[in-house]
Amino acid sequence: MAQNDEPLTGPELDYGPAGDADATRVVRAGLPEERPYEPPLPGPVFAAHYHLPGEVEGAPYAYGRDSNPTWTGLERAIGELECPGDERTEVVAFASGMGAISAVLLSQLRPGDVAVLPSDGYNLLASLRERLEGFGVEVRTAPTGRDAQLAELDGAKLLWIETPSNPGLDVCDIARLAEAAHAGGTLVAVDNTLATPLGQRPLHLGADLSVASGTKALTGHGDVLLGYVACRDAELAASVRAWRKTVGAIPGPMEAWLAHRSLATLDIRTQRQAGNALAVAEALLSREEVSDVRHPGLPGDPSHTLAARQMSRYGCVVSFTLPDREFADRFLSAVRLVGDATSFGGVRSTAERRGRWGGDEVPEGFVRLSVGVEDAADLVRDVRHALDTAANGTAPG
Missing domain, CATH: 3.40.640.10 (Type I PLP-dependent aspartate aminotransferase-like (Major domain))
Known part of the structure; x- marks a missing residue:
């Protein structure tokens, strides 16, 4: 797994006329x-x-x-x-x-x-x-x-x-x-x-x-x-x-x-977010209640080979599908470091059940998770705990 402070593999960095990375x-x-x-x-x-x-x-x-x-x-x-x-x-x-x-x-x-x-x-x-x-x-x-x-x-x-x-x-x-x-x-x-x-x-x-x-x-x-x-x-x-x-x-x-x-912080933010997103995606792969985990940085992702050729970092978004709408809602209610909000790319992690908007051809349990710059271990722990809570059929009051 790539470390949060290391660039992911991809095309070489482009250098300007002054040699600036x-x-x-x-x-x-x-x-x-x-x-x-x-x-x-x-x-x-x-x-x-x-x-x-x-x-x-x-x-x-x-x-x-x-x-x-x-x-x-x-x-x-x-x-x-x-x-x-x-x-x-x-x-x-x-x-x-x-x-x-x-x-x-x-x-x-x-x-x-x-x-x-x-x-x-x-x-x-x-x-x-x-x-x-x-x-x-x-x-x-x-x-x-x-x-x-x-x-x-x-x-x-x-x-x-x-x-x-x-x-x-x-x-x-x-x-x-x-x-x-x-x-x-x-x-x-x-x-x-x-x-x-x-x-x-x-x-x-x-x-x-x-x-x-x-x-x-x-x-x-x-x-x-x-x-x-x-x-x-x-x-x-x-x-x-x-x-x-x-x-x-x-x-x-x-x-x-x-x-x-x-x-000015774009490089720092996106490097950390890409590493965090990969860590969360790998954690999701190990959960039997989670299916169709997608992130271009995952070696097994259908898009990984092409993404590695034309991208120098793989982004902060992870998508995955939970068993149904109710399970996804319980999961989103249980996470503590991930806000229930639309949009993506922010320093604070957010997620939403994308089907609530209509217009996207996704399952009712489909979740789009935008990973922020929080500590990767904390995010993984929070996501795992929320999945456990949702699997038990409960959600915080």
């Missing part, structure tokens, strides 16, 4: 040049408008819906993590992950176009599918596992990949899918929320766009709603940025500042 890069990403008596990370800029003499064209800041210095710092920082050393990378920050996802799909697709989406992805993709079909877009779906989306690419304008998938944690081969898609002129977008830029770099693997909810592991404290789109094509970035301006899906300056502040 990820652990160093995240601490300084997007920071301005140091100036005497100034803070290393300037505070949030609250502005609806700016002093704007002369012509508008070329002005770095003109109106608060268009741009903000606090966004600029965050976007620069994320770009340095998504594609270290590549100055072509542009990032567009949004008010939420769904804002970022919607911006890509709705800015790139027109009536008559074909989009290929995962059938097992984030459950709000179903709502977006209905919206797209209402606009005259043909939407095809296929599961993430076994690169099943390959069979649906013919004539597609855009391929949307989610790997690892949420909540099932299947993995697909980004490079293989991107190569096949580009051969037919298809644009490729990857939802990289679960992996983060330190766990997986879709643009390096051939994707045109890397999209994520910064609400999750990127910021990691459960106090920010945020999303972003990263790409290396200026025209593509401009179209996404224009969509943000048109619909007003802009991040608040305080949220952007909190997100930038949180990036």
Whole structure:
């Protein structure tokens, strides 16, 4: 089992032009040049408008819906993590992950176009599918596992990949899918929320766009709603940025500042969470009342071989199935170090019976567990105790 303070196996770390590893890069990403008596990370800029003499064209800041210095710092920082050393990378920050996802799909697709989406992805993709079909877009779906989306690419304008998938944690081969898609002129977008830029770099693997909810592991404290789109094509970035301006899906300056502040601990947090998640997953494997344990870091997981090739750490999420809804509810009532909450990626462990939301094709006893940065032995002990309590048919009052 990997130790909490050791990186999991995977591709070698990418080094920037100064020879900085990820652990160093995240601490300084997007920071301005140091100036005497100034803070290393300037505070949030609250502005609806700016002093704007002369012509508008070329002005770095003109109106608060268009741009903000606090966004600029965050976007620069994320770009340095998504594609270290590549100055072509542009990032567009949004008010939420769904804002970022919607911006890509709705800015790139027109009536008559074909989009290929995962059938097992984030459950709000179903709502977006209905919206797209209402606009005259043909939407095809296929599961993430076994690169099943390959069979649906013919004539597609855009391929949307989610790997690892949420909540099932299947993995697909980004490079293989991107190569096949580009051969037919298809644009490729990857939802990289679960992996983060330190766990997986879709643009390096051939994707045109890397999209994520910064609400999750990127910021990691459960106090920010945020999303972003990263790409290396200026025209593509401009179209996404224009969509943000048109619909007003802009991040608040305080949220952007909190997100930038949180990036400094991204390496430490995600390393520990990945190790903790593997420890919890291994403990779950030994329980006879638990089935279908999934985590890409498990050597026996169906996705492990592929994940080890394209991911440098395997994420904080573990999924598993308990005998029924009642058993799962008793388990969630009995854990003490794991909060019953949706979302994932936070420093505090959370879990939920995913079927309570509807929309995900999962058993009633399916649990998605987001593992935090608590002590691994304490988490394993708590999970085992909660399983014992649930198996005895009791739950704390």
